Amino acid sequence: MELLRHRGSFSRTGLRQAQRRGVPVRSLGQPVPQASQPPHSRPHPHPRPLPLHPEISKIIFSAEEIDARVAELGRLVGTDYSDRELLVLGVLKGAFAFTSDLVRHIYPYPPSLEVDFFKASSYGSGTVSSGRVQLDSGFKLDSVRGKHVLLVEDIIDTGNTLSALVAVMKGAGAASVRVCALLDKKARRRVPMEAEYTGFECPDEFIVGYGIDYAEKYRNLPYIGAVKDEFIKK
Ligand SMILES: O=P(O)(O)OC[C@H]1O[C@H](OP(=O)(O)OP(=O)(O)O)[C@H](O)[C@@H]1O
Ligand code: HPA
Incomplete structure (x- = not known):
């Protein structure tokens, strides 16, 4: 076990000291020793459930619920694309966590699966859509032809972002365009938008976590929750 703590290389003195203390030392090229316990029975490095962030009032979707649903979505996508080459396009920044988890669950494997990201934003640092979707001008649209x-999104709220993105991808000559959204906040829709794959129906609240921010904060939370009122600028 101690071997795992010595990730970097040892100096000569460090090496001799480690050997004297009986620390097993592996030289480059030797196989990495296998852990004695299978991955699912190893204790998680963080306490679970993680303590609630002090600025979060409640958890709406727990990390465990999200993990389970993302795995199911991966299976659905994999089944539908088992005979088609797939380009997964994550919408930044909010969908970075969802996209990276989802692609690892896409099974059966499509004949080829590419992953790319596209930046789009319309909320700035507030909780209301500006209605103006700013699209990534650096993205090479030719790559979708x-x-x-x-398109992988964390949330559909007003529908502004995705309706713009679907139109852009179709205009760029994509053979087909589908949407996979983790959350669907139907109550706030302003333009028609239906995803082919949806994780959860989202209550009509401003939510954060699992990639989703308020003023760039809380993207790191492993769950999805609501921010306490006193931390939202009025
Ligand atoms: O359906 P809509 O009302 O358009 O809302 C959905 C969009 O809003 C959020 O992005 P945001 O503009 O906050 O940018 P971000 O992903 O960089 O946080 C979210 O990630 C979606 O892309
Ligand atoms: O509820 C939300 N939270 C954070 N960002 C968002 N963008 C659209 N809806 C939301």
């Missing part, structure tokens, strides 16, 4: 595109 002829591809089966799956």
Whole structure:
């Protein structure tokens, strides 16, 4: 076990000291020793459930619920694309966590699966959509021509962002465009938008966590929750 703590290389003195203390030392090229316990029975490095962030009033979707649903979505996507090459396009920044988890669950494997990201934003540092979707001008739209595109979003709220993105991808000559959204806040819709794959229906609240921010904060939380009122600027 102690071997795992010595990730870097040892100096000669450090090496001799480690050997004297009986620390097993592996030289480069030797196989990495396997942990004695299978991954699912190893204790998680953090206490679970994680303590609630002090600025969060409640958890709406727990890390465990999210993990389970993302795995199911991966299976659905994999089944539908088992005979088609797939381009997964994550919408930054909010969908970075969802996209990276989702792609690892896409099974059966499509004949080829590419992952890329596209930046779009309309909320700035507030809780209300500006209605103006700013799209990433640096993205090479040529790269979607002829591809089966799956747009991956953390949340559909007013629908402004995704309706703009679907139109952009179709205009760029994608062979097909589908949407996979973790959360669907139907109560706030202003323009029609239905995802082909949806994780959860989202209550009509401003939510954060699992990639989703308020004024750039809380993206790191492993769960999705609501921010306490006193931390929202009025
Ligand atoms: O349906 P809509 O009302 O358009 O809302 C959904 C969009 O809003 C959020 O992005 P945001 O503009 O906050 O940018 P971010 O992803 O960089 O946080 C979210 O990540 C979606 O992209
Ligand atoms: O509820 C939300 N929270 C954070 N960002 C968002 N963007 C759209 N809806 C939301």
